[in-house]
Amino acid sequence: MKRIMFAVLGAISLSACAQAPQAAAAKTDPVKPAAAAAAEAPKGAAPKVAAGSADARAVDAIRTLSPNINIDKVGAAPMPGFREALAQGQVVYVSDDGRYLFLPGSGGALFDTQAKRNLSEDTLxxxxxxxxxxxxxxxxxxxxxxxxxxxxxxxxxxxxxxxxxxxxxxxxxxxxxxxxxxxxxxxxxxxxxxxxxxxxxxxxxxxxxxxxxxxxxxxxxxxxxxxxxxxxxxxxxxxxxxxxxxxxxxxxxxxxxxxxxxxxxxxxxxxxxxxxxxxxxxxxxxxxxxxx
CATH class of the missing domain: 3.40.30.10 (Glutaredoxin)
Known part of the structure; x- marks a missing residue:
């Protein structure tokens, strides 16, 4: 089933507290559409990478899901076939072909960046x-x-x-x-x-x-x-x-x-x-x- 996929921005940079509504009324609206949030913010920083390289594909994959996120570093991952990136203070793993993106943080999530699907969410x-x-x-x-x-x-x-x-x-x-x-x-x-x-x-x-x-x-x-x-x-x-x-x-x-x-x-x-x-x-x- 084709699925709405909430952008990685929500998983990386937004931590809406479901137990404190007054916090939501402050700086960030946790339920604002991701597209609207992206439109309001400039494109985030990213390291210089060689065009067509696995590093470039990793940056593009993250940009596909969250255009305005800051990417501080990208390079070889500890496991073969993946690149490792630091984005908004979190580690992100992207397959060398740029298709699959894995967030190993709390709960973890595996995304298909081409199909715009959260594969972990499909199973859950x-x-x-x-x-x-x-x-x-x-x-x-x-x-x-x-x-x-x-x-x-x-x-x-x-x-x-x-x-x-x-x-x-x-x-x-x-x-x-x-x-x-x-x-x-x-x-x-x-x-x-x-x-x-x-x-x-x-x-x-x-x-x-x-x-x-x-x-x-x-x-x-x-x-x-x-x-x-x-x-x-x-x-x-x-x-x-x-x-x-x-x-x-x-x-x-x-x-x-x-x-x-x-x-x-x-x-x-x-x-x-x-x-x-x-x-x-x-x-x-x-x-x-x-x-x-």
Whole structure:
């Protein structure tokens, strides 16, 4: 499936904190489209390399995915068949032919620079889709318009700022045609006060009301019952969750932490359109264009 691929810029130089919305309001908008970010910034620095060399192909590969990134050094890698580059303080490995780019940092990611695909994300998306399927629909707290165009699963916490910001705009997500299925991920861990609050929410007679109240500091009556909070928490960890919220589309593609309603609808529409295009057997795309 042809996939929107968030530019390497997002993986290297943007570290949006999914747990502190006030930080996002400062200098950098973590959900700004990569193309727009690139257009606002001049082309980054790069070392001088011989035209047509493997080093030049490595620089071009990084530039293809993130035109404005600073490349400080490029040379032979410890393993054969790859070049090693230093970009924005991170090590990046690029195959000698310039096609494959590997980011060995937190989580790691392998990109096909020609197809504009995050190959690691392709694999992870399938795994996430299966993991989310294992959580019964009855155990999700759903906010949905009458006829949703898209459905997303959102791992959430009742305390984190970004989760609260997202939920404060839940009516607008619904107006955008997006159904939100909340899954529990108490950041403080099993047995914490955060965990107990989420248990109380999931044990409430009206979970939707209880979740809204818990995220609004109105308090929620303490309750205990047989619940799946620990299961959902463990699934979130297995899905690679590093911060809340984490938004997944129906195919398991991670769309970020907090994403404003209109931008999320745009991203979901684009993913759906690309999926339909890729499904056509006669579709031939020489150079797919990705990037949100």
């Amino acid at each position: 998306a399938g795994m996430r889709k299966d993991l989310v399927k294992s959580i019964p629909v009855s155990e999700r707290i759903v906010f949905s318009p009458p006829n949703p165009k898209h459905t997303v699963a959102v791992f959430t916490d009742v305390e984190c700022g970004y989760c609260r910001k997202l939920h404060s705009e839940i009516a607008e997500y619904n107006r955008q045609g997006i159904a939100v299925e909340y899954l529990a991920f108490p950041r403080a861990g099993i047995g914490s006060e955060d965990y107990k609050k989420m248990v109380s929410v999931w044990c409430a007679a009206d979970r939707r009301k209880a979740l809204t109240e818990a995220k609004s500091d109105h308090g929620v009556a303490a309750k205990e019952c047989k619940n799946t909070i620990e299961q959902q928490y463990n699934i979130g960890q297995r899905a690679g969750l590093t911060g809340t919220p984490m938004i997944l589309n129906s195919e398991g593609v991670q769309l970020g932490g907090y994403v404003p309603p209109a931008q999320l609808r745009q991203a979901l529409d684009k993913l759906a359109a690309e999926s339909k295009t890729a499904a056509k057997p006669t579709a031939a795309v020489a150079t797919p264009v990705g990037g949100l």
